[in-house]
Amino acid sequence: MKNTTSANFKHIGTKLLNWYKINARDLPFRQTKDPYKIWICEIVFQQTRINQGLNHYNNFIARFPDVKTLAEADEDEVLLYWKGLGYYSRAINIHKAAQQIMNDYHGIFPHEYEEILKLKGVGKYTAAAVSSICFNGKIPAVDGNFYRVLSRVFADDFDISNSRAFSYFSELAHLILPDNVGDFNQAMMDLGSEICKPKNPLCTECPLNDDCLAFSLNKISEFPVKTKKTKAEDLALKYYFVHRNGEFLIQQRKDDFIWKKLFEFPPEISDELIPFIKSVKTVSHKLTHKNLSIEIFNVEVDTEEIWQNFIAENNYIITDVEGSHEKSFPKPLENYIESYDTAYRIL
Numbered sequence: 238m239k240n241t242t243s244a245n246f247k248h249i250g251t252k253l254l255n256w257y258k259i260n261a262r263d264l265p266f267r268q269t270k271d272p273y274k275i276w277i278c279e280i281v282f283q284q285t286r287i288n289q290g291l292n293h294y295n296n297f298i299a300r301f302p303d304v305k306t307l308a309e310a311d312e313d314e315v316l317l318y319w320k321g322l323g324y325y326s327r328a329i330n331i332h333k334a335a336q337q338i339m340n341d342y343h344g345i346f347p348h349e350y351e352e353i354l355k356l357k358g359v360g361k362y363t364a365a366a367v368s369s370i371c372f373n374g375k376i377p378a379v380d381g382n383f384y385r386v387l388s389r390v391f392a393d394d395f396d397i398s399n400s401r402a403f404s405y406f407s408e409l410a411h412l413i414l415p416d417n418v419g420d421f422n423q424a425m426m427d428l429g430s431e432i433c434k435p436k437n438p439l440c441t442e443c444p445l446n447d448d449c450l451a452f453s454l455n456k457i458s459e460f461p462v463k464t465k466k467t468k469a470e471d472l473a474l475k476y477y478f479v480h481r482n483g484e485f486l487i488q489q490r491k492d493d494f495i496w497k498k499l500f501e502f503p504p505e506i507s508d509e510l511i512p513f514i515k516s517v518k519t520v521s522h523k524l525t526h527k528n529l530s531i532e533i534f535n536v537e538v539d540t541e542e543i544w545q546n547f548i549a550e551n552n553y554i555i556t557d558v559e560g561s562h563e564k565s566f567p568k569p570l571e572n573y574i575e576s577y578d579t580a581y582r583i584l
């Protein structure tokens with residue numbers, strides 16, 4: 238940690254807090270210290286921009302206002318309320334964690350960082366955020382914002398793709414940590430997304446510009462340092478949209494390497510159905526570490542007997558466009574269903 242350990246940098250944390258007092262974004266979850274709501278918001282906004290996720294967050298909280306309601310809900314309904322946010326394993330985990338809180342903590346959200354960390358799907362960042370915002374915990378909620386801001390302020394070239402980056406930047410954060418860690422964590426989140434952005438940071442408006450080494454050395458573009466790029470894997474999928482008179486067939490996914498528990502079209506068909514293939518559409522879709530290429534075959538079955546045979550041989554669910562709105566599908570399949578028009582054609 239270069240020459241930083243002996244110096245006192247607490248004034249940096251104080252400057253950040255003062256800035257936050259005036260500039261904090263007015264967000265619904267900023268009006269509460271309810272650990273349940275803070276936890277849900279941390280999970281919702283992990284991979285989703287605030288303005289994209291806000292309606293989802295509000296709808297989710299309106300339907301599941303507390304741990305008990307969430308724990309008692311059906312998993313399918315929880316998934317349905319997660320629709321549009323993607324990364325559905327997060328929804329499955331929060332549902333399980335709510336049940337864990339009911340069973341292991343008598344329905345009371347745990348207060349200690351170490352206990353919060355035991356909840357399904359909760360990592361160090363979320364546990365630190367909830368414990369600091371709701372229970373005055375003293376742990377910095379280190380995420381990409383911390384990596385970026387701290388590496389720039391200290392012009393520190395520690396590689397953020399290094400497996401020790403989390404503990405390294407946690408230690409660095411402690412150098413500037415004020416007493417009010419809850420507000421500090423939220424201030425860092427706002428500074429990272431509004432001012433010290435990955436590209437074109439607004440340094441002249443930044444409360445830390447007097448202290449920022451990268452700024453004074455005019456080397457902002459050199460920080461943070463990241464050497465390893467995660468290479469996305471290519472993956473090809475095939476689906477068959479088997480339909481007749483406005484109804485089509487679906488099933489819940491059993492594989493969990495992607496799209497856990499979401500619904501999908503049949504991944505294969507019998508030879509009998511091959512003559513009914515009318516068209517094929519190829520769509521590309523990006524997941525965090527995967528580039529998907531999905532072929533969707535439009536199979537319009539115009540023989541009742543063959544339709545019934547195929548249904549009898551498989552455990553597919555019969556649905557229609559309206560019924561499909563009650564279930565959660567991966568985005569590319571949801572788009573495909575939307576293209577199924579009122580005349581039962583694929584547009």
Ligand code: SF4
Pocket residue numbers: 386389390432433434438439440441443444445446449451452457
């Ligand atoms: S001065 Fe610029 S680079 Fe430094 S912390 Fe502020 S916004 Fe980031």
